[in-house]
Amino acid sequence: MNSKFLPRYLQSKLKIALSDTPVVCILGARQCGKTTLAQQFDSQRTYINFDDNAILTAAKQDPTGFIAGLPEKVILDEIQRIPELMPAIKASVDQQRTPGRFLLTGSANLLLLPRVQESLAGRMEVLNLQPLTEQEKHRSQHSFLARLLDRPLTAKIIGEQAGINGVAEAVCRGGYPEANSRNEVRSRQWHTQYLKAIIQRDVKDIANIRDENELLRVTQVLALRTGTLLNISSLSNELDISRATVDKYITVLERLFLVKRLPAWHKNQVKRLVKTPKIHWVDSGLASTLHSVKTSDWFDHKVNFGALLESFVVQQIIAQAGWLEEPPRFSHYRDKDQVEVDLVIEQGRKVWGIEVKKAASIQAKDGLGLYRLAAQYGDQFQGGILFYCGNNCLPLAEKNCFAVPISWLWELPTNY
Template sequence: MIKREAENELRYLATQFKAVAVVGPRQSGKTTLVRMVFEGKAYVSLENPDIRRFAMEDPRGFLYNYPNGAILDEIQRVPHLFSYLQQVLDERASKGQFILTGSNNFLLQESISQSLAGRVGYLFLLPLSMNELKYKDEIDFWLYKGGYPVLHQEETETSRFYANYIRTYIERDVRLLKNISDLYAFERFLRLCAGRIGQLLNMSNLAVEVGVDTKTIGAWLAVLETSFILFRLQPFHESYNKRIVKMPKIYFYDTGLACALLGVENQKQLALNPFRGHLFENAVIVELLKRRLNNGKTNNLFFWRDNVGNEIDVLVVMATEKLAIEIKSGQTISNEYFKGIQFWNKITQTGGGLVVYGGELVQRRSNGIQVVPLTELYANLDDLEKIESS
């Protein structure tokens, strides 16, 4: 079994809160992790129709069957259970009573905010990180395969896995979240989003291509976000230059899923694929995000761009400073790699920065900018966390 970096945070939350909610994409390893950490607790899957019916018809009786608490898997399937869970938690003083998992962030947040505020700790679990897999192999293989645990622990064909994942998501999860009548249009919208990785989000343009209005596009984007398919990277607004871009960019939580949506059928097709650079950028940003979430920290990633094209791919905003990161998929270091960071350092009167690229060398330049391969990113994140905690 692959050791998850989030395990320590999960154990800690169970000592601080009466319940812990572990949320993330479907098949990201939530059930495996909580059953391993809390192996002495009863496990209840609310995907089971008989158990779900019991929980819906007699929620109080259902919960009182577990005087020592339990793991309630996919609890978003019975959202009104939270109201009854509140009373059960209030009657008992112990911490870590119930461990809740779900692949639908919206339903969990809505229910928790109404019923369990202050009683539940949150952990976001994304698919496996490169560090968890000790990954040092070809970057294109990682971009194509992604981080879903089943692909790294079993003999599962990647293309078949994602084809079924997409089909299940559209035909089942989307219907649970929102009553979308035209699933064909929604699937087209999903694939168009994959083609816009790393680009500014233009909902009007998407609406025209899909054939719906912008209000529908906004609602569908919310569905993709709350079911952990994609997320918006927000622009940094501090006005070093008043003419800055204020539209977000979109990225996927897993590059393997994005590749499948883009029609990439094997690793070899990535070498000349026009989306390879965007997928590489996506991979770096998600690795940064996984590191934060696995340690129980909030997302502190932004991008910065002005209206004449000066840009920082990722801006890590810490309490006392900001780290500018440029992402380049090429394997040969050139002066072009440093222009964005040098411009940022000039207007902010700061120094340093990090370039993550597709090569193999590690360089520390005299101007304080470091160049690291994606496979060496985590070693530099350790230094970053030392800065943030100092």
């Protein structure tokens, strides 16, 4: 797969942002394609990379002079390495508020730095680039999430019930373009080297970490816990690391776009809800490598492939949401009866639920969480999806709830 030339569906939002905003910043994990997107969008822009120590030193010594010496329109790559530049960018924009002057990229979440928020409030639009989605890899123009939010689904029987192929490969491959250009063995080696490079280099830009090996241990355990409730006290006891330190490490990994906390859905009048967030790895391929899970483990019942599959689906949906004009809000549902919904989608007063199952067949009990969520929301509940590895879209007992092939996330049937 020549992943370097795959379409990135965030490009349309990038075009709009640059047309009316002086500073646009593309944020996302290292190697997810930010620089390629920026350069392909406008190859005429001058490109400055702050991974170049000579450039970085010059900018640190005289931020104002550095910005003043730049051409009219530039790409400033890996801007998180020099947050001192932000006040100078603000001053320059205030003197010349031309749309699209500065196109920034960052591998750490700049919005968590107070001085950045203060400097560029009202002057900068932030776009989050996710790792490659399966929809982008298949060059499909039809987004499942956009279709779901537009109108209710309908059943679609395409033939005898059967399993679908390619799901395990998609999960283990993940979305980093470089990993997608290699075979599975080489991809896993790339994932390993990638994580080491992040911890040895990028962590220093955003946090003071004394023990890199300790951070790596937390990272490896989190890979085993992807798709589960985040219990920091349990992690602390298991690793013999203070609770505060574990929490700090997780925050660092979040700021580097490696993991994501999915908040718990809540409704004030529902007292039996669990309010603990779930932890998800942003890239299922990286999590699979850390988890020592391979494509060939798909049929091994001793391997918890289901949790990786859940994180994979959650990430595909979140990425598709980033292309929408009005992205919905996401959470997970779980009550004290341990009834859960993997992903709750809210847009305005409308609500949808998504469950993920590894099986190629369904049972009545598989939709219990969706039924519980529907009961909580009444008329606001718009429908539920049980993603599974079968080939037919089948109706469930609850109105507007369906068992849907996971492959519809990237191969939605034509005219559906």
